[in-house]
Amino acid sequence: MRMRSHADLQRQPSQMMARFVSGLLLALGLWLVSASASWAATDSHSLAESRVTAFLLEQTAGLGRDIEVTVHPASARLPDCIDPQPFLTNPGQRLYGRVSVGLRCGEQGQQTRYLQASVSVIVDHVVVARDIDAGSLITAGDLMLEEARLERLPRHALLGIDDALGMTAARPLRAGTTLQTHYLRRPELVSRGAHVTVTAHGAGFSISRKAKALDSGALGDAVRLSTDNGEQLVATVTGPDQLKITL
Known part of the structure; x- marks a missing residue:
């Protein structure tokens, strides 16, 4: 049986420490690579969301006041979108409530992504100020304006009193009713x-x-x-x- 020398016994802890340090450095390197990829993806997604927000704020500038845009993260894990350029998926679509926005990615815009956003807008809408009989001519004294979130109003709600003046009531209207286009008819x-x-x-x-x-x-x-x-x-x-x- 070979007896280990005093020098061998001294080298053993040093070798174990070296292996430990090497393993630790390898693990740290792998973590840094993973973290860098995660940070890059986060930056890419943040850029896409910020550009969608800015795009929708620009598109809805004349829609009302106190406009709020919330971009919903994509449910699926998607590749990074380089230099995202937002566009409306349907040029005639509503710009309030739930809105779909496309993103062209890359230098030539070869790739396309889609994000969902919620847009909230405060507007004035027309409300019946006093009871109106069916067939009655609508006058300014019959109406008033109230403030509301546009996305919570009926689709055909009137937003301006002038749009109703000179029309007649197609049905009896109770005070407090949100006035809609199909409640009116031309005389x-x-x-x-x-x-x-x-x-x-x-x-x-x-x-x-x-x-x-x-x-x-x-x-x-x-x-x-x-x-x-x-x-x-x-x-x-x-x-x-x-x-x-x-x-």
Whole structure:
């Protein structure tokens, strides 16, 4: 049996320490590589979210006030998006509530990502100030403005009092009701069977004649007419019992 010398016994702790330090350095290096990748991914995602936020704030600048944008992180783990360029997935889409935003990634924008965001906007909307009977003409005294979050309002809520003035109530409206477009109708200016005046406009001249309305209509509606000699025309309503034809 070989006896270990005093020098061998002294070298053993040094070798163990060296192996320990080497292992520790290797583990530290692997952790740094992993952390660097994680930090880079976090920076990439943060950049994408900040650009989407700025993009939506710009797009909704005229929509209302106190606009808030919250970008929802992607549910799936996606590769980094280099130099993200936001765009609307549908140019005609609503810009409040839940909004989908696309991101073109890379120098040539070859890759595309999609993120979801929530946009909240404060607006004034029209509310019925007092009870209104069906068929009544809407006046300024019937209405008032209240503040609300746009995304919580009905889709067809009116945002301006002027949009309702001169209209008639299509149904009884109770005070406090949020006014919507389908609660209103344009007042009838021409009644079926009424005798009306139709004016034909041409280059430098106009001719008026009497006719009988075959349809009822509101401002801007196309109405069929019958003249005294039996001729049928289609004219546009311009006022009470007044219509026009452009030649």
